[in-house]
Amino acid sequence: MEKVSVFLLWLAIFVYAAAFAFYASYFISRKQITGTLATAITVCGGLIQTGSLFSRWLSSKQSLGASAYESLVIVAWFVIIGYLVIEHFADLKTLGMFVTPLVCIFLIKAWSYYHPPGPRIEVLRGSFISAHFMSMFVASAAFAIAAGAAVLYLLQEWHFKRKKSDSILGRLPSLQILDDVGHKSIIVGFLFLTTTLITGAIRAYQVWGTFFDAIVIATFLTWAIYAFYLVLRVAVGWMGRRSAILALAGFLFVISIRFLVVPYMSFLHGFKG
Amino acid sequence: MHIAVVGLSHKTAPVEIREKLTFPAQEQGGALRQLISCENVAEGVILSTCNRTEIYAVVSDFSKGKDEVVNFLSGVCALDKSELLNYLYFKEQENAIRHLFKVSSSLDSMIVGEAQILGQVKEAYQSSFEVQGTSVVLNRLFREAISVGKKVRTETGIGENAVSISYAAVQLAKKVFEDLKGHTVLVIGAGEMSELTAQHLLANGVSAVLVANRTHERAVELAAKFNGKAIKFDDCQEFLKDADIVISSTGAPHYVIHSDVVSKAMRRRKNKPIFFIDIAVPRDIEPEVGEVYNVFLYDIDDLQSVVDVNLAEREKEANKAEKIIDKEVSKFLSWINSLEVVPTISALRREVEEIRMAEMEKVLARLKHLSSKDKNLIDALTNAIMNKVLHKPIVGLKESANKKDSYIYTESLRYLFDLSEKEGEE
Numbered sequence: 297m298e299k300v301s302v303f304l305l306w307l308a309i310f311v312y313a314a315a316f317a318f319y320a321s322y323f324i325s326r327k328q329i330t331g332t333l334a335t336a337i338t339v340c341g342g343l344i345q346t347g348s349l350f351s352r353w354l355s356s357k358q359s360l361g362a363s364a365y366e367s368l369v370i371v372a373w374f375v376i377i378g379y380l381v382i383e384h385f386a387d388l389k390t391l392g393m394f395v396t397p398l399v400c401i402f403l404i405k406a407w408s409y410y411h412p413p414g415p416r417i418e419v420l421r422g423s424f425i426s427a428h429f430m431s432m433f434v435a436s437a438a439f440a441i442a443a444g445a446a447v448l449y450l451l452q453e454w455h456f457k458r459k460k461s462d463s464i465l466g467r468l469p470s471l472q473i474l475d476d477v478g479h480k481s482i483i484v485g486f487l488f489l490t491t492t493l494i495t496g497a498i499r500a501y502q503v504w505g506t507f508f509d510a511i512v513i514a515t516f517l518t519w520a521i522y523a524f525y526l527v528l529r530v531a532v533g534w535m536g537r538r539s540a541i542l543a544l545a546g547f548l549f550v551i552s553i554r555f556l557v558v559p560y561m562s563f564l565h566g567f568k569g
Numbered sequence: 570m571h572i573a574v575v576g577l578s579h580k581t582a583p584v585e586i587r588e589k590l591t592f593p594a595q596e597q598g599g600a601l602r603q604l605i606s607c608e609n610v611a612e613g614v615i616l617s618t619c620n621r622t623e624i625y626a627v628v629s630d631f632s633k634g635k636d637e638v639v640n641f642l643s644g645v646c647a648l649d650k651s652e653l654l655n656y657l658y659f660k661e662q663e664n665a666i667r668h669l670f671k672v673s674s675s676l677d678s679m680i681v682g683e684a685q686i687l688g689q690v691k692e693a694y695q696s697s698f699e700v701q702g703t704s705v706v707l708n709r710l711f712r713e714a715i716s717v718g719k720k721v722r723t724e725t726g727i728g729e730n731a732v733s734i735s736y737a738a739v740q741l742a743k744k745v746f747e748d749l750k751g752h753t754v755l756v757i758g759a760g761e762m763s764e765l766t767a768q769h770l771l772a773n774g775v776s777a778v779l780v781a782n783r784t785h786e787r788a789v790e791l792a793a794k795f796n797g798k799a800i801k802f803d804d805c806q807e808f809l810k811d812a813d814i815v816i817s818s819t820g821a822p823h824y825v826i827h828s829d830v831v832s833k834a835m836r837r838r839k840n841k842p843i844f845f846i847d848i849a850v851p852r853d854i855e856p857e858v859g860e861v862y863n864v865f866l867y868d869i870d871d872l873q874s875v876v877d878v879n880l881a882e883r884e885k886e887a888n889k890a891e892k893i894i895d896k897e898v899s900k901f902l903s904w905i906n907s908l909e910v911v912p913t914i915s916a917l918r919r920e921v922e923e924i925r926m927a928e929m930e931k932v933l934a935r936l937k938h939l940s941s942k943d944k945n946l947i948d949a950l951t952n953a954i955m956n957k958v959l960h961k962p963i964v965g966l967k968e969s970a971n972k973k974d975s976y977i978y979t980e981s982l983r984y985l986f987d988l989s990e991k992e993g994e995e
Contacts, residue, residue, distance in 0.1 A: 472748075473747040535863065536863045
């Protein structure tokens, strides 16, 4: 069963790469059929990856997400799901051009942490802790999408202010929808990040009697950035470029927590993977 | 049989001539009947728009048919034939087909890529079809032209980008706002240009219009037209906080809107973006306004450069369209050629001869004992039957060749005997 899971994982990577090619070619050629195919291929990739996760679950006989490999795979999966939901409501295929390669990178990076399924260590058992990291995955995925929208926003704004319509950048979506997608993704991400912080703190306190750790501080900082984003938006109307930059900064924090704080600085998350 | 176009367009005739030669919808039926009654004209369609009047006809003899059509036209417009000839162009067969395909794809339009012409071609065909002005050839030609026009629109970007200042403003507004619905436009200075732009914006969904003008009466007038609200000219800075799109085109010799005012308005509207379109010369809006956070400013030159780029883009797309048209023209030509009498006769002979040979071979394979003399006899017999059977239809066809609608017989013959078009080319 594990072999099936691995096979499907790689198949999904290739399918996502193909979807990227179609999104890019749609962006250039504007042919309706290419765009429709791009979406269809992404949906296929999502199904294949779901199959991969499902067979991994069958072979490991426990809920997933408690390892570096599984966590990245699940974040990638949430990104795709989130993206498809957005595409269903808004014509934002350009965003697909950013999301699909990002997901490929996530999955390939995940592969570098690959390990065969095995039992979890004691601390990571239980549905309470599952809720902790699952909400972190949803939050990360939402922030990734927001960051993609932010990049597109900055590109489009730069292009629009240049006042030339000669480049292909003119085909980017409108500023309003990019801003809106970023904002909504961050609301979702923020809610889940809050859940992550609370559940993590409680669990850490139960096990070690403290929750004072590099990762808690870093996550709290990230949470503060997004809180700042949401508050400033409502209070003084920080929309547009400034909030796009904040969204990117927040995502930079999310990335560095995952790849710098967790492996090197955190005592609480120092269990292997 | 020839396809012919006789007509004039914005490229060959000034408006004083074009306006004389028009066919209002209610008169088209009668005109068509008159056209078809010409001796050499078998089918006809009248395409009459503000930029062109063209007669598409199937004629048995090009120069005679051409003359008849010219007479018909000069009768309609009461212009002297010799004068009319200065403005007319004539196209025959391949050129005529290509011309119609170009017209329906909007390559021949004043504004290349405009969308109206396809509908006008459709209507022209429809109204001729209704009075039985069209038959085999023009039916197929116009259906083909309409589908080529559609193909060009979907497969090239010929109609994609705005090529007028006012429409470019709409296109740009859609880069800021996803949907113009729910947005408010403030028009400062009720000139013709701003009226046109506001009209486009309204057609694209803008919900509310505010109009400010130095002479308030004019503002009220324009506001009434758009179902909007007239505001006092001195209040327009006050209303900036409500406006998402501002079109300015006053005749003022100095800036009407300054950046400090806009900054203040932006604070009050919590940085919701504003798109300023300054179409006035001298400019109405201080250039620094464009540097205020979340404010976007395009002046007339910026809009013009967008339009220029789009026009160049259309040129490029037009080349793509030409390629599509070339392909369709040659397809259509090979069908047209197949309607000629002589190739049809030889195609018919070839078809029957092939059947005869195949049957002979089968039968002779079983009659191996026959002497070669007997075999020749059988050959001669079948040949004679074939020629007798074909004699009457072939003579009939040859006789019909002199009639103006002979191709109706060739077309039916090809249909009945299932003669493919390719053979007709040889």
